[in-house]
Amino acid sequence: MKNPFDNISKKNKEKLLKNLKSHTVNYKNNTNITEIITDKNEIGIIVSGYLQIVKNNYNGSSNVIDTLQENDAFSSSTFYIDDDYEIIAKEDVNIIIIDYTELINYNENDKVYNQFIKNLFIILNEKLTDKNERIEILTKKTIRNKLLEYFKIMSKKNGSKYIYLPFNFINLADYLAIDRSAMSRELKFLKDEGFIEIKGKRITLLYR
């Protein structure tokens, strides 16, 4: 993922942030910052520490479905979070906050600013690709078709019949929005029918 301050010197970065009237916020490790972050028209950029998006399940268990690392940028308004999710600050996180309206209405023809917007444009484009892929998967109606679509996309990315899962099966099930045990069952069927082979996090596609 691209860094929002690519091609911007440290000095220029400070100046820009000042011009954009940005401010930084700090949260201690394990603070729940869901309320503070969402539903504002702001851009956030993580300076240090990280954020976890945690999903709370009905039965009391919970699992991390996403992690926002250093230099990750996020738009708090597009950060769709409902009652089942929480955003947790990790390692005394530091976040730069920029008001979206301020960002858009800043009208100097400032080289640094323009570079910054361009970087954000590239980042959003990457994010949009990811979201589109996920939607393509989620719109499949059966677990099998969701899995196959996921495999197709991953294999295309790798240019290979091997897929290396970027997360564990619990998180894969969350990504596909299906029940983990039902997914496990379907994976077994796919194995039995000779479509795939699974070794740890490596899946081999045995068809076409």
Place this chain on the structure above:
Amino acid sequence: MKNPFDNISKKNKEKLLKNLKSHTVNYKNNTNITEIITDKNEIGIIVSGYLQIVKNNYNGSSNVIDTLQENDAFSSSTFYIDDDYEIIAKEDVNIIIIDYTELINYNENDKVYNQFIKNLFIILNEKLTDKNERIEILTKKTIRNKLLEYFKIMSKKNGSKYIYLPFNFINLADYLAIDRSAMSRELKFLKDEGFIEIKGKRITLLYR
């Protein structure tokens, strides 16, 4: 939706497009341009005419799930299209094509160019919001919860308990990625249980 050429004069637009080595393509009414459009690293902007994203169902029927109008911008690589979908040109469509790499690597500190990137940034941000909303809905596991999440989002947008469906029920079912008749059944249950009222395309939320 924002126009990608907002705050750019006609003259400057022409100059910019030339600098970016863009070209235009034309397709006659009802041409299937799926192959031509997808899987390229390009930005497209519709000048005249429009595009329809058509979904073909297994049983031979098909329906329009999205329409891209004049001034709509799209990134052909993020335009996720698989075998079930087609992109159809309507009304002898005219599209400006800009190579993405060219766009990103154009390094003049050109006021018009910077404005253009900023406009595209804003457009992507809007699109990202929409995609996030849809993902939030699609990750709900039951038809009922998908509907309720959709209602919640729409009602929040309107700031009202009234929802005016922006499409018909066939397309709503497609948007929610559920079977239309099953959706119809669930809507009936919601009506019977006193949660909602439906009059044509207006849905009234009777809870909270």
Place this chain on the structure above:
DNA sequence: TCTAAAATGTTGCAAATGCAACATTGTTAT
């Protein structure tokens, strides 16, 4: 190395859903 916790695998069962088929209502062009 051993142990506790986490992840993964398995299965029965009830509930939800897709699909098909058809009825009813609404829309549009002539």
Place this chain on the structure above:
DNA sequence: ATAACAATGTTGCATTTGCAACATTTTAGA
């Protein structure tokens, strides 16, 4: 006005899925 078509409503049924509960395997920490 009415015919043809499109959209919406309805229902039975087989399939798929979520959920629960538990077994087995893997991982990580002491």
